[in-house]
Amino acid sequence: MQDIRAIILNRSDRKFWYIRYFVTKADGSISKYEESTGVKKAEKTLAYMQSKFLPAWLARRIEDSKRTMVKSKEFNYFANIFLKNYEVWEDYQNIEYRTNRILAEFGKKDIRTITKLDIKQYLGPLTNVKTGKSLDKSTKNKYLRVFHGIFDVAVDAGLIDRNITFDIKLHERKNRDLEEIRPFSKEEVNLLMIRAQDTQYGSLLHNYLGIAFNEGMSPAEILGLQVGDIDLQRRTIKIRRNVTKSKVKGTKTAYRKRIIPIFTGAMLHIERLVAEARRKHSLWLFSKEDGNNLEDIKDIRGTRQIIKDGKSIKQNTKWYKLLLDCGVEYRDIKNCRHTFAVLALESNAFTPQQIANILGHSDLKMLFEHYAKWLKDKAIDADTSINLYESLINKDYKQVTV
The missing domain is CATH 1.10.443.10 (Intergrase catalytic core)
Structure with missing residues (x-):
């Protein structure tokens, strides 16, 4: 995180003081958040919250951010946050499975050191665990979307400036496995x-x-x-x-x-x-x-x-x-x-x-x-008697002989 700014809010319908704060990230984007202070308005005045509570809160938040930045460089840290955000999704089980497969390869790596080439080399030979067959482009893109989500978390945390995974394009296989589509007569x-x-x-x-x-x-x-x-x-x-x-x-x-x-x-x-x-x-x-x-x-x-x-x-x-x-x-x-x-x-x-x-x-x-x-x-089986322009020829054209 580059910068945190905050103000005290007086929510008329709430008994606690609230904080609204703005986080400016490394790429210049700004995110807005709001949370309760846990301090009752009946116990502390607005002047106290602005002069005493807010500076202390900001100092703790900045310090916590610094400590988190030191500890949270490993890929698996951001992957766990990514998974937590998807727990309520209907297809969570599939997302979790793909994430765990990726973690086996990248889990302990510093996310800042992972390159586009690393990800492409991982996705290229990726196979179905049960059949051993190469995954198709559509399925590999589902794994790529997991990388998108995990790197987005690292961007939000301010550890990296941009999400490199959006630059990765997968190429379609030239020939689809005929075992996949083989209709019956x-x-x-x-x-x-x-x-x-x-x-x-x-x-x-x-x-x-x-x-x-x-x-x-x-x-x-x-x-x-x-x-x-x-x-x-x-x-x-x-x-x-x-x-x-x-x-x-x-x-x-x-x-x-x-x-x-x-x-x-x-x-x-x-x-x-x-x-x-x-x-x-x-x-x-x-x-x-x-x-x-x-x-x-x-x-x-x-x-x-x-x-x-x-x-x-x-x-x-x-x-x-x-x-x-x-x-x-x-x-x-x-x-x-x-x-x-x-x-x-x-x-x-x-x-x-x-x-x-x-x-x-x-x-x-x-x-x-x-x-x-x-x-x-x-x-070759088409009806050769069909003349798409028969009406035009009969009505609008004269036969020409050479």
Whole structure:
């Protein structure tokens, strides 16, 4: 801190004297604060507070600031303050996890010595702890935002002049991992849906796939559905929460909170689930026998085991067994959503904006970046009889022969 100025306030509706003080930071910015002195107005006069109390308070505040500055140079000090500020946030658990990963590398370092290169070299090779796969740009940016917040605390404390982390830009990977988006063919979907009726794959998988393949919802969104979200008369679904890893929370973004139509392919499955929920007296479309909500997609899919090298995958899931029994190549269950998106684009039954809205995408760019590669070479199937300018040619132009 560069400078602290303060005045005594007489709050007419309060019995204590208050202090309003202004902190001028190293970058010239000024922050205003206010706090109670704990001294009753009935016990001390304004003159006393101005001439005696205020100088002593200022001296203590400046001294405390100096002592704090000496002790609070380590990265972990500012990280703890950052976390405390986020305790009430809905996604605190994720922020805490990312912060703790960062602290393992930077915790004991003097924050003033950490460079942009240090942070970029940390983020560049960052991988998923469970799979060993490199994190995508979006996830790495979430880690970068943690650095933003921690360095902001150090700026507020006056230890550093500016937040260098806002100068860091991450580059997009050129090729998206094809394991992430690998839609099923129509033939594969039909085969899976027929075979999934067998209860050896669990009592919920068939109806789950009926929704996932036909509505384009994510696993967490499907598990978050309640009976009150379904309007069978209007044939609509309200998507407003996620369920994953034992947590029930709101949708990831404002765009993901949406109302979508119930398509014919999903109607029977939804009707069955609504009837079953009412039998259990449950709020949830997908629930345990006692009516409580499922905690994660693994309650339907089964538990997935991944060998440490991140290359080989060992499965003991109902989903894996279904794929194996159908002779369908393994892919993650989230590809049901991707299958809907690709087939919807190919069908020409929707505009791209309608599909983006159904999927909860913020814009068309996101839609095409995800799925364009699965539509390549489809132009060869276009109807060659189409003439976009036929009416103009017939009405306004004469045929020219050479």
